[in-house]
Amino acid sequence: MNRQTALLFLCLLLAAAQGVCQNPAQNIIGRVIDASTEEGMPFATVKISYEGRGAATDSLGYFTFKDIPVGRYDVEASYMGYAPVVIKDVIVTSSKETRIEIPLQELASELAEVVVTPKVIKYMPLNNMNLSSGRMLSVEEAGRFAGGLDDPARLAGAFAGVTTNIGDNGITVRGNAPKLMQWKLEGIEIPNPNHFGEVGGFGGGGLTALSSLVLGNSDFLTGAFPAEYGNALAGVFDLKLRTGNNNRWEHTASLGTMGIDLSSEGPFKKGGKASYLFNYRYSTLWMISSFLPDGAGQGMKYQDLSLKLNFPTKxxxxxxxxxxxxxxxxxxxxxxxxxxWQYESDRNFFNTSIWMGAIGVNHKYRLNETTQFNTTIAGTYNGIDSHQQALDDNLVEHPDNIIKKNNYNLVLNAFINKKIGHIGNNRTGVVITGMFYDMLLKNADGIGGDVKTVANETGNSALLEAYTEFSLSPSWRWQINPGAHLQYFALNSHYSIEPRLAVKFNINQKQSLTFSYGSHSRTELLNYYFTRNDKGELINKDMDFTRGHHFVLTYDWNIGNDFHLRVEPYIQLLYKVPVVAGSSNSLLNNKDDWFITDKFESTGRGLNYGLEVTFEKYMSNGYYFMFTGSVFSSRYKGGDGIWRNTRYNRNYLFNLLGGKEWMVGKSRRNVLGANARITFRGGDRYSPILVDESITAQEVIFDERLAYSQQLKPVLWADFSVYFRINRRKVSHEFGLKWLNATFHDEYLGHEYNFKTGRVEEYRDGICMPNLYYKISF
Structure with a gap:
């Protein structure tokens, strides 16, 4: 850390130390909205679990509770004819105003005059079109859960049916490859938003570029998506940025072993309605390089910037x-x-630069009390410039591979939301994505061998999507959400018509049963369509979408106010999967191969099925816990017609996490917290090694006829975090340690040929990520 950075944090600390030793308190500011129209609800009743305080919303649906002591509270909102809702675990700190939004769902007519038990919505997605296989990810959880490192992708690894690794945050959902995961930001599909994404594995990276300081409550979906989600097959991370505070200026600065983090928000001018929010992070990993794989960290740097500007008009x-x-x-x-030299990587030189960006303008306009327009125009970009060389036995350097890729997308996302009387709403929209690409991929045939061009293309194409979906509640017991999605890929003229349906039956006010179905499809990585053979002919341009049918049955039980149980069996039938004729090769198993040279045909299949259980206690009385368990199977049929295990068929996965907070110090205004997570899952799969051939070639050669038939031993690791937050008047200080893989588990990274022993060995590394940090908010 240079002198300027040290001086900056010293000044921040001295400035914030002016807070006097009064009992710290802060305001809770929120808005009650109609879940169907997202419009504010005037004169709704809001209660907080502190001294019986209550308030009524103003004409725009806003409410304020002033001078609430630091701590955690439940906030309940109600309105005649709507189901009351409880927001659990609202945290109040001394440094920043707490802002929340509470959506209320209109009741069916026969319940409009009946006293209805308030519903806890913590486990439900924000999008009311989604009735199963989804969960809201809260900002507070992203910062609290052990193993999260303030990374929403790693946090999702604690959910049922979801697997992440230690060394990267690629998300495997129900046995599907991380590359099939879709990332959305403010309703727009964006490129992989993870640092060092696409290098170690498609779909993942080191950690996400979105800091928890700017992230709003978001939805994580794992199957049978509503009709508005297109070009998605395995899962959807629908991320939202929160809106900055337009009442006062607030700032946060953090310094840790993984870098610095600076955030600011507030009104553009005092008394105005417009606001800004931004966050900047810069990191060098040299401070924790001893915990990373050999040589990693010394040359690794990353930085990111996120922002949101909000301009309400009359x-x-x-x-x-x-x-x-x-x-x-x-x-x-x-x-x-x-x-x-022990492994192949010891003789290699890597030089990689990665860029990713997305920027958009959104406009929300209310046509009348029942109709709203929502339009977003956005641009996205991702680029990679990677060069790899290798030394031969005479220490002469030879080119190994080159990846130069620049993808630009221009996106229009527009929809109209219409409320239908008292029974529901309809949402109909279009998404038009203009795709512009410039790519060059070269790969050498061994050290010193010919460097062949795998893809060299510049051009443009388009992905066109349209959808309509309904959310209907003809009675209090039933909610029916039908819909359909259409998408067309201009590059090869393939299209897909995808029906969607979700039906929810409320057994009583505590229990429900939901059936969901979705037909889904997804394009492949663009460079795969431009593979050329030795004659220069495009051999994969006509690849179809990978398609699937997803069936889910969901049982939910709210046990009292603090406990929730979910049981969810599912089955996913995949078809038109790209495979190589007469081979076990399927793109369902592709993890990180840029240099595809085979001809693929869309004749493969896949089958994923399993049972997921989630049992959790929300934060109350100072503690929480969550258990998630998944037992599943993930299989595929290659181009040779044989069914096999996929690379990601680990068979079972269990997580147990929990934490405790203590209010300590004078007037019990400071917070001491500890969190832990234990993960136990089936071992990774791999193909048998052809030992004699590998020794002769001095590289690993697999027996692809028995692809992924071998499985390693089960994996067990633990993460933990501890923190101490000092609350002072209008300022808070937090000291903490977040440790990923505190048990020093040696993670399996593949098989490598060992030059010293002359054998093929498992390549493992005990990757740990400790982040010792100090954070000040004022």
Whole structure:
């Protein structure tokens, strides 16, 4: 850390230390909205679990509770003819005003005059079109759960049916590859938003570029999606940026072993309605390089910036500008002493730069009391410039591979939301994505071999989508959400018509049963369509969408006010999967292969099925816990017609996490917290090794006829975090340690040929990520 950075944090600390030793308190500001129209609800009743306080919303649905002591509270909102809702675990700190939004769902006519038990919505997605296989991810959880590292992707790994690794945050949902995961930001599909994404594995990276300081409550969906979600097959992370505080200026600065984090928000001018919010992070990993794989961290740097500007108007609706960008760099040098070569990577030189960005303008306009327009125009970009060289036995450097890729998308996302009387609403929209690409991929045929061009293309195409969906409640017991999605890929003229349906039956006010079905499809990585053979012919341009049918049955039981049980069996039938004729090769198993040279045909299949259980206690009385368990099977049929295990068929997965908070110090205004998580799952799969052939070639050669038939031993690891928050008047200080893989588990990274022993070995590394940090908010 340089002198300027140290001086900056010293000044911040001295400035914030002016807070006097009064009992700290802060305001809770919120809004009650109609869940169907997202419009504010005037004169709704709001209660907080502190001294019996209550309030009524103003003409726009806003409410304020002033001078609430630091701590955690439940907030309940109600309105005649609507189901009351309880927001659990609202945290109040001394440094920043707490802002919440409470959606209320209109009741069916026969219940409008009946006293209805308030519903806890913590486990439900924000999108009322989604009735199963989804969960809201809260900002507070992203910062609290052990193993999360303030990363929503890693936090999702604690949910049922979801697997992440230690070394990367690629999300495997119900046995599907991380590359099939869709990331959305403010309703727009964006490129992989993870640092060092697409390098170690498609769909994942080190950690997400979105800081928890700017992230709003978001939805994580794992199957049978509503009709508005297109070009998605495995899961959807529907991320939202929160709106900055337009009442006062607030700032946060954090310094840790993984870097610095700066955030600011507030009104553009005092008394105005417009607001800004931004966050910047910069990191060098040299401080924790001893916990990373050999050589990693020394040459790794990353930075990211995220922002949201919000401009409400009196008559023209609300405009917002949002953006996200990241820059990564990694440089690793080879060992120049041959006697030190143990694995292939020891003789390689890497130089990789990665860029990703997204920026958009959103406009929300209320046409009348029942109709709203929502329009977003956005641009996205991701680029990779990667060069790899290798030393031969004479220490002469040879080119190994080159990846130069620039993808630009221009996106229009527009929909109209119409409330239908007292029974529900309809949402109909279009998404038009203009795709512009410039790519060059080259790969050498061994060290010193010919460098062949795998793909070299510049051009443009388009993905066109349209959808309509309904959310209907003809009676209090039933909710029916039908819909349909259409998408067309201009590159090869393939299209897909996808029906969607969800039906929810409320057994009583505590228990419900939901059946969901979705037909889904997804394109492949663009460079795969431009593979050329030796004659220069495009051999994969006509690849169809990978398609699937997803069936889910969901049982939910709210046990009292603090406990929730969910049981969810599912089955996913995949078809038109790209495979190589007469081979076990299927793109369902592709993890990180850029240099596809085979001809694929869309004749493969896949089958995923399983049972998921979630039992959780929300934070109350100072503690919480959650248990998630999944037993599943993930299989595929290759181009040879044989069914096999997929790479990601780990068979079972269990998580147990929990935590405790203590209010300590004078007047019990400070917080001491501890959190832990234990993960136990089936071992990784791999193909048998052809030992003699591998020794002769001095590289790993697998028996692809028996692809992924072998499985390693089960995996067990633990994460923990501790923190101490000092609340002072208008300022808070937090000291903490967040440790990923505190048990030093040696994670399996593949098989490698060992030059020293002359054998093929499992390549493992005990990757740990400790982040010791200090954070000040004022």
């Amino acid at each position: 008559k023209a609706g609300t405009f917002s500008v949002w953006g996200l960008g990241l820059i990564d760099g990694n440089k690793e040098k080879p060992k120049t002493n041959k006697d030190e």
